[in-house]
Amino acid sequence: MAIKKRVLITGGAGFLGSFLCESMVERGHDVICLDNFFTSQKVNVQHLLSHSNFELVRHDVTMPIWLEVDEIYNLACPAAPGHYQFNPIKTLKTSVLGAIHVLGMAKRCRARVLQASTSEVYGDPREHPQTESYRGSVNPVGPRACYDEGKRAAETLFMDYHRCHDIDIRIVRIFNTYGPRMHPFDGRVVSNFIRQALQHEPITIFGDGSQTRSFCYRDDLVRGLITMMENTESFCGPVNIGNPGEFTILELAEKIIEITDSRSEIVHEELPTDDPVRRQPDISLAQEKLGWEPTIDLATGLAETVKWFRSINMSDYRPPTPNY
Numbered sequence: 001m002a003i004k005k006r007v008l009i010t011g012g013a014g015f016l017g018s019f020l021c022e023s024m025v026e027r028g029h030d031v032i033c034l035d036n037f038f039t040s041q042k043v044n045v046q047h048l049l050s051h052s053n054f055e056l057v058r059h060d061v062t063m064p065i066w067l068e069v070d071e072i073y074n075l076a077c078p079a080a081p082g083h084y085q086f087n088p089i090k091t092l093k094t095s096v097l098g099a100i101h102v103l104g105m106a107k108r109c110r111a112r113v114l115q116a117s118t119s120e121v122y123g124d125p126r127e128h129p130q131t132e133s134y135r136g137s138v139n140p141v142g143p144r145a146c147y148d149e150g151k152r153a154a155e156t157l158f159m160d161y162h163r164c165h166d167i168d169i170r171i172v173r174i175f176n177t178y179g180p181r182m183h184p185f186d187g188r189v190v191s192n193f194i195r196q197a198l199q200h201e202p203i204t205i206f207g208d209g210s211q212t213r214s215f216c217y218r219d220d221l222v223r224g225l226i227t228m229m230e231n232t233e234s235f236c237g238p239v240n241i242g243n244p245g246e247f248t249i250l251e252l253a254e255k256i257i258e259i260t261d262s263r264s265e266i267v268h269e270e271l272p273t274d275d276p277v278r279r280q281p282d283i284s285l286a287q288e289k290l291g292w293e294p295t296i297d298l299a300t301g302l303a304e305t306v307k308w309f310r311s312i313n314m315s316d317y318r319p320p321t322p323n324y
Ligand code: NAD
Pocket: 010, 011, 012, 013, 014, 015, 016, 017, 034, 035, 036, 037, 038, 039, 040, 041, 059, 060, 061, 062, 074, 075, 076, 077, 078, 079, 080, 083, 094, 116, 117, 118, 119, 173, 174, 175, 176, 177, 178, 183
């Protein structure tokens, strides 16, 4: 095994964070999972609690925290539109104050720190596919701005700490990711469609379903985060991590109906404000700098996700807790 590191994962009980915690525990590192359980629950990390190299800290990243660590993965932030718009002011505080607190910790501990940024920094993109040099088209006053602008401000803070204090930073722009442990009621398209299909309820397509997304399986994504963190070159990003396979939302619905052998019908509902029309990562930079690319196609990843959704008890999951 490589050197044992003290690794802090904020948002570590969430969908991606819990799988990252699991991967780091398996590698033998000392893992601190920090979470306020706003959009997650303990069930996601319950299986890790008996490991001596895993520690769970209930904390809110908008408050300062003092820990001794070697690496920080900053994932704390609600990610699903319904979750981040639930309390938009808190979402912005989480991105901005959370970034300031982990960067301060990285400065004091001389730790390397990775920011889980997002394809939402490109807004409703006018360039397709999106490369890292594209500066984006975000509506700063719309309902998605609390998330998009929060993540953009966090990227700014990361770059400024890097330039001013020589902090070893990594910025990863994550594109739509799905897989086991998604919150079944988070309102994201994959979780909604699978839950609806399994219950033979109507599949709710917002708009005409011609909008596109590119879906990356969780395991590929988390491998991308770890590869970026462990890369020994001085490459700090931002780098796109996602699966370039682009599908319309209607195609996604049809695939899920087929995989689940569902009797669900498709219904159309109003398209949310500022819903991006097209999204697809250009991953040339990740391929060149990290030798990373996804390996799991949509059909395979959806089959695994459906298997997990069939196995869970929906009552273990609850809506976000109001927290101001
Ligand atoms: P998630 O909602 O499952 O995980 C986020 C975690 O952060 C949750 O456990 C939540 O309780 C915690 N959290 C929220 N606010 C907090 C606070 N103030 N203090 C402490 N903990 C807090 O979402 P996810 O899909 O696992 O996303 C993880 C990260 O990846 C997020 O930063 C998100 O913006 C980013 N990301 C995810 C996707 C995706 O498709 N899954 C895409 C782009 C970016």
